[in-house]
Amino acid sequence: MPPKTLHPPWPPAVVQGVANVLASTDWPGLTNSEITQLLAMLGIADVEAPNKRTRLWTALHNQQLRDQASNCVIRFITEAMAPGRHLQDQPRFEALRDALAEPLALVGLRVNEQGKLARGRATATTLDEVAQLAGRLRTELRRRGVHAEVVRYCEEELLRRSLFHAVFEATKGVSERLRQMTGLTADGADLVDQCFGARSGTPLVRINAYRTDSEISEHRGFANLLKGTFGTFRNPPAHTPRATAGWTITEPDALDLFSLLSLIHRRLDGAQVVARP
Structure with missing residues (x-):
């Protein structure tokens, strides 16, 4: 069996951006029970925290530090975005995928139609590039200063x-x-x-x-x-x-x-x- 490829750690701000999306308080964020299930499935140590976003960010960040690799974050996103989890709510899949585009653009990745991480067109280094690569309506509306x-x-x-x-x-x-x-x-x-x-x-x-x-x-x-x-x-x-x-x-x-x-x-x-x- 070939050795598992280790991917370089992501910047903490990117991991936090991913956690803020997947554990957002309102729709389409994951519920606490969904986060518990995914962390246990992937063998990522859970933590106590005052809210979902801090909980997920801390768990992923700590695991990345232990592994010295971003594999745990990649696996969590892939499992969270598995199409089978969204059969009853396809708009939720699209909304999560759309929202993840911003932080993932900073590491040159995107979530494809199969819910897996794929290479983006380029790696963003500025907020303007994030908006361009993510192609998100909300990002562009904020940039334009829409009322x-x-x-x-x-x-x-x-x-x-x-x-x-x-x-x-x-x-x-x-x-x-x-x-x-x-x-x-x-x-x-x-x-x-x-x-x-x-x-x-x-x-x-x-x-x-x-x-x-x-x-x-x-x-x-x-x-x-x-x-x-x-x-x-x-x-x-x-x-x-x-x-x-x-x-x-x-x-x-x-x-x-x-x-x-x-x-x-x-x-x-x-x-x-x-x-x-």
């Missing part, structure tokens, strides 16, 4: 890497924010008209002082931008099943839309809601 309101409305869809539904929910979030600001119950173009129209002399929502011709023109342009955004990115997904080929969106287009929605939310941050008599 928190955009992410708030599509958090689960981003975790599941569902572009179709993330775009839909993020765009719907603008309507929901306008309803919360004004107390109105309308939707879509009707909501925009009720918020930004000037039938009664003064718009209910103003993004500027609304005095000069230039300010009025900007205000109307913003209202048209909202209508165009709803018509392009919210209405088609609302009426098109995801499985059909009638409406699709690429990742670059989705990222650009999230940046546009960020601009819209930033303008709403400074908008005034005019009290009705």
Whole structure:
């Protein structure tokens, strides 16, 4: 039987990054019982710790120090990502795989479709390279400084890497924010008209002082931008099943839309809601 290949130890920060993903407090992190089972199966000494992430990080780090090799970390990831463990929850597999892309990019690895570690395109040495190699939506959104309101409305869809539904929910979030600001119950173009129209002399929502011709023109342009955004990115997904080929969106287009929605939310941050008599 050939001797087992020993892989060089990983930097402690990378091991900690892996532990933070696999033992994250919320979905899709492993449960305490799952961690217990995997550590026992792999012969990795368990430890007592105040939380799951510290427990897994300490156990893997200690074992790596004893072995002077990263084999224990590689085996733990491989077992945790075994497809058979995720038969009833494939989105969890994809979410974990997606989240592991960041720390693994720092050692030039990735989790492939079989749940095994494979060579990445390159080894990242900077945070920008991590984002590029990982190809994660959430990483890119953070890098772009996307407004928190955009992410708030599509958090689960981003975790599941569902572009179709993330775009839909993020765009719907603008309507929901306008309803919360004004107390109105309308939707879509009707909501925009009720918020930004000037039938009664003064718009209910103003993004500027609304005095000069230039300010009025900007205000109307913003209202048209909202209508165009709803018509392009919210209405088609609302009426098109995801499985059909009638409406699709690429990742670059989705990222650009999230940046546009960020601009819209930033303008709403400074908008005034005019009290009705």
